[in-house]
Amino acid sequence: MKENLVETLKQGLLLGTLLLLCSLTALRLAAPEEIGPVWSLFPAVLLGYMAAGCLLHLLRGLAARLDSSFFRGAAALAWCYIFLFCLFSLAHLFPRSIQVMFLTSTAVLLLLWEAEYRYLKSVAKDLNSGAAGRILLIDLEKKPVTPEEFFAVLETYCQKSSIALEYIKKDIPATVRLNGRLHTVALTESYMYGGPGWSLEIQEIL
Numbered sequence: 001m002k003e004n005l006v007e008t009l010k011q012g013l014l015l016g017t018l019l020l021l022c023s024l025t026a027l028r029l030a031a032p033e034e035i036g037p038v039w040s041l042f043p044a045v046l047l048g049y050m051a052a053g054c055l056l057h058l059l060r061g062l063a064a065r066l067d068s069s070f071f072r073g074a075a076a077l078a079w080c081y082i083f084l085f086c087l088f089s090l091a092h093l094f095p096r097s098i099q100v101m102f103l104t105s106t107a108v109l110l111l112l113w114e115a116e117y118r119y120l121k122s123v124a125k126d127l128n129s130g131a132a133g134r135i136l137l138i139d140l141e142k143k144p145v146t147p148e149e150f151f152a153v154l155e156t157y158c159q160k161s162s163i164a165l166e167y168i169k170k171d172i173p174a175t176v177r178l179n180g181r182l183h184t185v186a187l188t189e190s191y192m193y194g195g196p197g198w199s200l201e202i203q204e205i206l
Contacts, residue, residue: 007143007198008057016053020046022108023101034097049105056109136202137188142188143198147172153200154185178202 028035038045053169063166088103116139150172158165158178169175173186182205189198 009054012054012057013050015056016049016051019053019105019108020049023049023071023104026104027097027100030100033094036099038101042127052105061099078164081172136200138200138202150174150187150200158198175205 024035024038027038054191083106092099094102140153144153149173151170154174154176155165157163163178164180166177167174168177170183173184176183176185184201184203184205186201186203187203189199
């Protein structure tokens, strides 16, 4: 539990920093006269972005635990774009500096989410096509603490994807047969939006 909290804080701080840098850059280009008041409140603005980054990671984990089709894949992106449309519609109600920073942060966040979605969709398609030597990274909500959790994640994925699983070496990394093909399965850190995240790396042995 403590390790998961530390990971959420780390990724949330990285995401908050990225959004803040993008927002300040956009504000400097779009409304340079508004940068002064923001700098005078910089400690509060920085804390706000850090807190927002952590909250976004917590909400992302909550959506994954709900296991609902309304919060996954293309449906999740559709909700994000609806939210962005609502923000643009209400933007005129806010001061210029808040408009630029908030809308920039939202746009950057959506671009990161869409890039991650398209990447995961692409590697899943590669695995399902049975192309030899391809690598699949399965994004994990948290790092498996024990070998049993590691195997449980792999077995759940194979069950949901209707993939026949046979262990050759039950260890970390593991050697398995997936639909009769020999693979290695390892635990790795892979860069996702906002910072590194834990993934299962499945690679076919040629």
